[in-house]
Amino acid sequence: MNRVLLYGMVACALFLNGQTRDERIFVDFQEVMVPMRDGVRLQTVILAPKSPKGPLPFLIDRSPYGVPTKEAVDRGMPAAGRARYENYYVVTQNIRGRFKSEGNETTDAWDTVDWLIKNIPNNNGRAGIAGTSYDGWTAVMAALDPHPALKAVIEQASPADQFLGDDFHHNGAFRLSYGFEYSAMLETSSTENYRFQFDRGDTYDWYLGLGPLSNADERHFHGKIPTWEDFVHHPSYDRFWQRLAFAPYLNAVKVPIVHVAGWWDRRISTARRRSTRSSNRTTRSIATTSWPGRGTTGSGTETAAAWAPSVSDRTPRSITARTFSSRGSTTGCAA
Numbered sequence: 001m002n003r004v005l006l007y008g009m010v011a012c013a014l015f016l017n018g019q020t021r022d023e024r025i026f027v028d029f030q031e032v033m034v035p036m037r038d039g040v041r042l043q044t045v046i047l048a049p050k051s052p053k054g055p056l057p058f059l060i061d062r063s064p065y066g067v068p069t070k071e072a073v074d075r076g077m078p079a080a081g082r083a084r085y086e087n088y089y090v091v092t093q094n095i096r097g098r099f100k101s102e103g104n105e106t107t108d109a110w111d112t113v114d115w116l117i118k119n120i121p122n123n124n125g126r127a128g129i130a131g132t133s134y135d136g137w138t139a140v141m142a143a144l145d146p147h148p149a150l151k152a153v154i155e156q157a158s159p160a161d162q163f164l165g166d167d168f169h170h171n172g173a174f175r176l177s178y179g180f181e182y183s184a185m186l187e188t189s190s191t192e193n194y195r196f197q198f199d200r201g202d203t204y205d206w207y208l209g210l211g212p213l214s215n216a217d218e219r220h221f222h223g224k225i226p227t228w229e230d231f232v233h234h235p236s237y238d239r240f241w242q243r244l245a246f247a248p249y250l251n252a253v254k255v256p257i258v259h260v261a262g263w264w265d266r267r268i269s270t271a272r273r274r275s276t277r278s279s280n281r282t283t284r285s286i287a288t289t290s291w292p293g294r295g296t297t298g299s300g301t302e303t304a305a306a307w308a309p310s311v312s313d314r315t316p317r318s319i320t321a322r323t324f325s326s327r328g329s330t331t332g333c334a335a
Contacts, residue, residue: 024076
């Protein structure tokens with residue numbers, strides 16, 4: 001009996017090991033510096049299927065957090081992204097000033113789509129853009145003045161009003177740890193996602209010991225973190241914050257746009273404002289059920305099914321795949 005059990009365990013291990021290898025998706029890697037209209041070049045990685053099924057559309061993500069490395073891509077992409085990696089040119093781009101990108105997000109998205117359409121062979125002249133959080137914000141920027149080839153946009157948990165209901169303020173209440181650590185992460189270095197080095201494990205105690213906000217600049221940032229300077233100099237809902245809120249500009253969106261949010265997400269209030277502002281005949285607005293993490297990323301199938309089996313096929317990953325693969329529809333960017 002023990003021998004049978006042992007054989008069974010070995011067979012199961014071999015099966016799972018083989019399954020893991022088979023589930024990796026291998027793609028072609030290309031890194032380019034895409035020129036913008038003002039001469040600035042943005043670091044861009046393009047992942048292409050090894051055996052494309054014909055002219056393909058682009059699926060674009062513009063981010064401050066970095067692009068895939070060749071070493072990581074050569075190890076294969078996760079099976080959960082099969083629909084993405086087999087049916088699109090998957091494009092990831094570092095925004096201005098991040099990593100290898102040099103030096104107006106709306107025109108950068110326009111210029112990127114234009115360059116891809118003209119320079120990457122075997123494409124079908126159509127593109128979609130999607131992203132979560134900051135990447136969701138860059139997706140919305142692309143929708144405000146879309147390139148003619150941009151056919152669909154999906155933003156997931158994008159910031160919309162940074163004072164009333166987003167990461168840094170909740171109805172004006174400043175989120176100290178988030179504002180401090182996020183500013184340090186993106187603006188301490190342009191070549192890495194910097195993690196502030198606390199001198200103790202209890203960061204609550206560290207912030208208590210920091211004292212007044214002026215000490216943050218005096219002791220740590222020394223006037224070199226622009227976003228932190230904005231927090232300090234604009235403590236109320238003044239013209240600075242009002243001008244940065246993009247919801248008022250969504251009244252005339254020209255491409256189909258899907259808004260995705262989680263009911264427990266910290267940006268759910270602004271998600272409702274985004275979808276209300278952009279609701280017209282070309283728009284689909286969606287609020288998801290709640291699952292782990294930020295409430296919008298990942299497949300979410302298990303948790304969504306636990307809440308309500310009928311919603312398990314409406315996870316953000318499913319929404320993205322369906323929107324961008326609706327062949328012949330007004331919302332799809334496939335041929």
